Amino acid sequence: MTAGPRVTPGPAATPADRRAARRAQDLLAHELPRVREAAHAWRNGLAGLFVGLLGFGLVKGRTDVSKLAPPYGALVGAALLLSLLCGTVAVLHLLRAAHGAPRTVPLTTGTGADAALLPAQDHLETLRSVRALRLGVAHTLLCAAALVTAVALTWYGPVREAPRLLVRTATADFCGQPVRVADGRLTLKTSTGEVTVSLADVIGLGAVDTCPAPAARGAEKPVASPPRLS
Amino acid sequence: MTGSDGTLRTDQGPATREPVPYREVTEDHYAPTYTAEVTVTPVDAESVVLSGRCPRCRCPAVFLHAPRTFRAAPRRADRSDIPVICTCTTPHPDRPEDETGCGAYWNVRLERA
Numbered sequence A: 001m002t003a004g005p006r007v008t009p010g011p012a013a014t015p016a017d018r019r020a021a022r023r024a025q026d027l028l029a030h031e032l033p034r035v036r037e038a039a040h041a042w043r044n045g046l047a048g049l050f051v052g053l054l055g056f057g058l059v060k061g062r063t064d065v066s067k068l069a070p071p072y073g074a075l076v077g078a079a080l081l082l083s084l085l086c087g088t089v090a091v092l093h094l095l096r097a098a099h100g101a102p103r104t105v106p107l108t109t110g111t112g113a114d115a116a117l118l119p120a121q122d123h124l125e126t127l128r129s130v131r132a133l134r135l136g137v138a139h140t141l142l143c144a145a146a147l148v149t150a151v152a153l154t155w156y157g158p159v160r161e162a163p164r165l166l167v168r169t170a171t172a173d174f175c176g177q178p179v180r181v182a183d184g185r186l187t188l189k190t191s192t193g194e195v196t197v198s199l200a201d202v203i204g205l206g207a208v209d210t211c212p213a214p215a216a217r218g219a220e221k222p223v224a225s226p227p228r229l230s
Numbered sequence B: 001m002t003g004s005d006g007t008l009r010t011d012q013g014p015a016t017r018e019p020v021p022y023r024e025v026t027e028d029h030y031a032p033t034y035t036a037e038v039t040v041t042p043v044d045a046e047s048v049v050l051s052g053r054c055p056r057c058r059c060p061a062v063f064l065h066a067p068r069t070f071r072a073a074p075r076r077a078d079r080s081d082i083p084v085i086c087t088c089t090t091p092h093p094d095r096p097e098d099e100t101g102c103g104a105y106w107n108v109r110l111e112r113a
Ligand SMILES: [Zn+2]
Pocket: B054, B055, B056, B057, B058, B059, B086, B087, B088, B101, B102, B103, B104
């Protein structure tokens, strides 16, 4: 005697109980074809969504990812990779739900518990298919979201900016986009306007991606002090 | 109570007499007769297979109880009273086309260990 579930006599039955039992048996008898049918419908609907999405992606917009400022180019790559992975998982799950797993099921020819579970196989397959269908739909939507993100970043992401020069003189630091070098003088376009520095005064020079914020560099050395125009 | 006639029969039921006619009926002794000899096999966390004999027609009948199915109104989970119907495959006389079993029905209470 195992300590599994057991049944005892229940309350007196009524015709309503008979109808409920009848309906439950009916539902269980047809649940697997119904879930397969639903998986087909979902697959077709989601395929339609992607046809529309791809058509939209081809409309117009920037197509060259290399013009994007870092790290947006890498983000586009990550979004596309995520989209590819989710799409693969989604397709596998949707096919799993619509057609069943590509594997064989051991035929239980024995007696006892195995044989008793035989009528429950379709019900278990239904539950697995419903789970696969839910996962497939969720991954498809995630795939679509990642694809839209990649397209949006490519279209609207900030463009790569020209490198900035950080110029250090004995009196002050300047940072900006180099405009020209002529007659021994360097002209920078800073956030506060154009600044010209004599190259003879430069004691340090470096290229940076972005200029540090003026306030972030301490108070002992004013950055935006009036430039010495030579 | 196991096997009142003492022998294992096929799903043709007791061979010595004609199958009982189809009647949608219940009797007070159906549930205790059924539960005294039924085998309960858990399928998963919530479903069970009841393998036993119909207390009316004495045919073997397997009954799958699953509270959850695809696209069906969810049943209340706090109730463990299961309505059971005869699901035997014997051709009982007078049975409508879309029905199974002999028409007998009864209620059992499922208790989880
Ligand atoms: Zn019966």
